[in-house]
Amino acid sequence: MATIISVINYKGGTGKTTTVLNFGAALAKKNKKVLLFDFDCQCNLSLSKGLKKPEKHLGNILMKKATVEESVFKLDTFSIVPSVENLLDYEFAISNEPGREFITKEFLEPVKDLYDYIIIDCPPSLGLLAINSLVAADYFIVPMQTENFAFIGLDHIMSATQKVKDRMNPNLQIAGILLVKFAYRTKFSQAVISNILANEQLKDKIFDSYIRQDISVMESPAFGQTIFEYAPKSRGAKDYHAFANEFLKKYGKTKKEA
Ligand SMILES: Nc1ncnc2c1ncn2[C@@H]1O[C@H](COP(=O)(O)OP(=O)(O)O)[C@@H](O)[C@H]1O
Ligand SMILES: [Mg+2]
Incomplete structure (x- = not known):
């Protein structure tokens, strides 16, 4: 049974x-079946x-014109369902459907047994599609x-995710905050850390x-490659x-649970 992970922030350029x-490629290297x-x-x-x-993309799935299985591109090590430039048209088309927040949960149900990890790359907002990913997810x-001032808006994400948990997905849990482009010595990095540590809910949620x-x-990405293909010895x-490794240690399923 797949663990579903939403990778989310309310803005762009956060990694x-x-x-x-x-992360998907790293899990696939460990022989996990991964769908992005x-x-x-x-x-x-x-x-x-x-x-x-x-030709195959998320828009068709949202419109129920195709299933997830029909829309998957199987690559060497993992699979991917791509997006489409006019995704907002599809989002608009479902925006008045009853139960619209549950559409992703519904379409993932039939493929949950085919993968170990399903990881969703969210848009830079907390709109309907991001909420859909949270309703379907086990972790975010x-x-x-x-x-920069990356921590601004963190409260906003936490209150939105709490509402999703309370109203639509009691299973939803924060996996953690992942610091990206992190440099210990810079003032910005230290400022980001102190702001997170000052937040009661989040202070023990920064990944080591x-x-x-x-x-x-x-x-x-410009070469169509993951970091493991492009520069396997890089930082x-x-x-x-x-x-x-840290994620699997904290949240990976044992053989029995999987
Ligand atoms: N560890 C890193 N080192 C250098 N550049 C990075 C790193 N992580 C992300 N980037 C760059 O930062 C930019 C934003 O990252 P991206 O993953 O596209 O953010 P988002 O999806 O949140 O908009 C991209 O140009 C990406 O290549
Ligand atoms: Mg992005």
């Missing part, structure tokens, strides 16, 4: 897509694997890059592993590998 791609979902109309995750204007991860700034991490590869 969501990079994390979905490389692109929920963002910017299609960065899809493009990072060379899926440009794909909040990547936070530490170059963090992702350092690494040019290879930035370059790899980025080491960091995402360590993060996947």
